[in-house]
Amino acid sequence: MTGMFASIAWRNLWRNPRRTLITLVVVAVGVWSILTFDVMLKAFGTSSRETSLRLLTGEAQIHAPGYLEDPSVARRMPTPGGSLLGALDSPLVDAWAPRVRVPAIVQSEYRTRSITLLGVSPARERTVSDMPAQVVAGRYLSSDTDPGIVIGQHLAEKLKTRIGKRLIILVQSSDGRLAETSFTIVGLFGGTQGAQDEYAFTSLRAAQGILGVGNDVSEISLFGADDANLDGVVSALKSAAPALDIQPWTTLSPMAYTIETFSQTYVGIWLMIMFVLMAIGIVNTQLMAVFERTREFGLLQALGMRPGLIVLQVTLESAMLIGIGILVGIVLMLLTVVPLLGGLDTGFLAQGMELIGMGQILYPRIDPAAAAGSCLVVWVLGIGAALWPARAAANVDPVVAMAEL
Amino acid sequence: MSSIIQCRGVEKIYRQGDVEVPALRGIDLDIQAGDFATLSGPSGSGKTTLLSLIGGLDRPTGGEISIDGEPISGMPKARLADLRLHKIGFVFQTYSLIPVLSALENVEFILRLLKVPPAERGPRAREVLRQVGLEGLEDRRPSRLSGGQQQRVAVARALASRPAIVLADEPTANLDSQNAEELIALMAELNATSGITFLIATHDSRVIAHTRRHIEMTDGRITADERRGADIAA
Numbered sequence: 331m332t333g334m335f336a337s338i339a340w341r342n343l344w345r346n347p348r349r350t351l352i353t354l355v356v357v358a359v360g361v362w363s364i365l366t367f368d369v370m371l372k373a374f375g376t377s378s379r380e381t382s383l384r385l386l387t388g389e390a391q392i393h394a395p396g397y398l399e400d401p402s403v404a405r406r407m408p409t410p411g412g413s414l415l416g417a418l419d420s421p422l423v424d425a426w427a428p429r430v431r432v433p434a435i436v437q438s439e440y441r442t443r444s445i446t447l448l449g450v451s452p453a454r455e456r457t458v459s460d461m462p463a464q465v466v467a468g469r470y471l472s473s474d475t476d477p478g479i480v481i482g483q484h485l486a487e488k489l490k491t492r493i494g495k496r497l498i499i500l501v502q503s504s505d506g507r508l509a510e511t512s513f514t515i516v517g518l519f520g521g522t523q524g525a526q527d528e529y530a531f532t533s534l535r536a537a538q539g540i541l542g543v544g545n546d547v548s549e550i551s552l553f554g555a556d557d558a559n560l561d562g563v564v565s566a567l568k569s570a571a572p573a574l575d576i577q578p579w580t581t582l583s584p585m586a587y588t589i590e591t592f593s594q595t596y597v598g599i600w601l602m603i604m605f606v607l608m609a610i611g612i613v614n615t616q617l618m619a620v621f622e623r624t625r626e627f628g629l630l631q632a633l634g635m636r637p638g639l640i641v642l643q644v645t646l647e648s649a650m651l652i653g654i655g656i657l658v659g660i661v662l663m664l665l666t667v668v669p670l671l672g673g674l675d676t677g678f679l680a681q682g683m684e685l686i687g688m689g690q691i692l693y694p695r696i697d698p699a700a701a702a703g704s705c706l707v708v709w710v711l712g713i714g715a716a717l718w719p720a721r722a723a724a725n726v727d728p729v730v731a732m733a734e735l
Numbered sequence: 736m737s738s739i740i741q742c743r744g745v746e747k748i749y750r751q752g753d754v755e756v757p758a759l760r761g762i763d764l765d766i767q768a769g770d771f772a773t774l775s776g777p778s779g780s781g782k783t784t785l786l787s788l789i790g791g792l793d794r795p796t797g798g799e800i801s802i803d804g805e806p807i808s809g810m811p812k813a814r815l816a817d818l819r820l821h822k823i824g825f826v827f828q829t830y831s832l833i834p835v836l837s838a839l840e841n842v843e844f845i846l847r848l849l850k851v852p853p854a855e856r857g858p859r860a861r862e863v864l865r866q867v868g869l870e871g872l873e874d875r876r877p878s879r880l881s882g883g884q885q886q887r888v889a890v891a892r893a894l895a896s897r898p899a900i901v902l903a904d905e906p907t908a909n910l911d912s913q914n915a916e917e918l919i920a921l922m923a924e925l926n927a928t929s930g931i932t933f934l935i936a937t938h939d940s941r942v943i944a945h946t947r948r949h950i951e952m953t954d955g956r957i958t959a960d961e962r963r964g965a966d967i968a969a
């Protein structure tokens with residue numbers, strides 16, 4: 331139906347190839363930056379979330395009510411059994427690990443530090459946390475009854491101790507007394523300095539023993555199945571254990587959640603900035619094109635083309651121009667991002683980034699729906715901006731067609 | 736014969752800052768359907784201005800113009816566009832064609848605006864181009880046609896839309912005498928065969944020699960209006 335108008339629009343675009351190419355470059359670079367920025371920020375958000383969740387948090391945690399406000403030995407729960415165990419072992423949950431987790435004092439011959447003591451079940455712990463894999467000297471705990479302790483390398487330096495030496499752990503036991511037990515250091519872990527200074531790991535049984543809590547635990551960390559909706563997993567667990575406090579990572583680790591949310595906001599702001607620049611480019615070049623063709627628009631009106639149709643004709647031209655720019659931008663984005671799909675090592679930035687929990691390697695993922703959405707926004711808003719030059723064309727006084735050259 | 740063009744007391748005053756330039760000072764004119772009329776007069780006498788008012792490209796500052804009995808001075812822009820599309824064809828001194836379209840497409844374009852079905856457009860456009868002697872040049876763009884050929888395309892376009900009136904402003908001004916002769920002969924022939932009314936502003940005595948009616952303008956007024964009984968071209 332618009333075949334003739336489309337071919338006129340297309341040919342008009344190439345009357346001034348240089349100008350058309352400049353606008354194309356502006357749109358293409360703008361779209362490229364929006365899409366690439368989006369992909370990289372999302373990869374960053376995912377990576378920081380993964381890193382943070384694979385530290386200790388997991389995707390969700392189960393505690394006795396009140397534990398999150400007051401993580402003391404009193405706020406504990408029995409080892410999962412019955413319907414909770416059934417839910418944890420169901421296909422909804424990928425992995426879970428029980429922990430005893432209490433504040434403690436660690437003492438070497440020279441120094442004393444306050445830490446968080448975690449009694450873990452090593453085999454299960456490996457399925458929900460990367461910390462066992464971060465041992466840089468010695469070994470991780472080998473069983474639920476391992477008598478050793480694993481601490482951060484940095485903490486060991488601060489305590490002026492090393493593998494093979496003994497440490498005293500002081501905790502408030504379940505009966506309110508201060509319990510004191512000595513452990514031999516069997517391994518040191520690396521990773522972030524904050525984690526190195528904060529955590530010490532013993533076996534689950536050893537921790538339960540010094541606290542005198544029998545088989546009780548403080549915390550269960552878990553990951554939902556990949557294809558399961560986390561909210562669904564959480565509510566399934568809640569109905570299996572209505573008396574317990576079950577929270578998703580978004581409330582447990584607000585920092586990771588904030589970074590992920592912010593990335594959306596940044597992409598939005600970037601889209602606006604780039605869009606304003608693109609709109610200025612489009613309006614400028616199209617206005618120039620219209621002014622150069624003033625006489626022609628007079629002619630079109632003299633021939634009986636309605637002003638509305640002239641707006642359509644010029645807008646079609648802009649829509650094509652912006653559309654091609656967007657396609658080129660998509661291609662540029664693919665050329666940039668596809669080589670990075672295997673992982674982008676940000677080791678060179680890692681020092682600074684660790685502070686906000688970014689992992690060393692980003693795995694960019696292209697989200698076709700989000701990309702299509704951004705492109706559509708640029709296209710529609712770009713066409714909106716191009717209505718200005720289109721109106722200018724329709725407002726050309728038809729009498730200029732008569733003017734002598 | 737009925738008046739296809741009727742001007743009553745038409746005035747046009749151009750304003751340039753504080754200066755008023757009266758271009759038309761009260762034109763009363765009736766052109767009958769099927770007429771072949773020329774308009775001449777010294778430079779600045781108002782020929783172009785009168786044609787642009789009759790064609791609805793501009794509005795008079797006084798008086799009334801009717802096309803086919805319809806007063807046009809109060810018509811909105813879009814209706815004026817429709818009026819031009821359906822009733823008026825233009826041939827300008829230069830630049831009467833859309834530069835990005837071939838000769839054939841320029842003619843098809845007007846048919847597209849008239850919503851002629853696509854299958855009919857091509858054959859109809861070829862036929863009128865053949866009538867104006869442009870067979871074989873259909874696919875050339877205006878930049879690759881001579882001035883005379885371009886004016887023929889403009890005439891072919893006017894012919895294809897079957898307007899009531901063709902308004903031509905100095906159509907031969909940029910043509911050599913042979914091309915000018917041929918263009919006039921073509922217009923006279925179309926006037927005779929299809930009954931289209933022609934109003935041509937021109938200084939060209941060869942054009943004037945073909946006409947049934949010759950109007951002289953001086954200083955925004957009609958100073959002579961000469962009708963001839965016989966069509967000299969016939």
Ligand SMILES: Nc1ncnc2c1ncn2[C@@H]1O[C@H](COP(=O)(O)OP(=O)(O)OP(=O)(O)O)[C@@H](O)[C@H]1O
Pocket residue numbers: 749750751756757758776777778779780781782783784785
């Ligand atoms: N847009 C305009 N603004 C101001 N004055 C104008 C404008 N167009 C025409 N005029 C003036 O109106 C008068 C009539 O001009 P017009 O172009 O109609 O004359 P013309 O008979 O066509 O002349 P020519 O033979 O040179 O083409 C002239 O004095 C001209 O200067």
Ligand SMILES: [Mg+2]
Pocket residue numbers: 782783784904
């Ligand atoms: Mg003139």
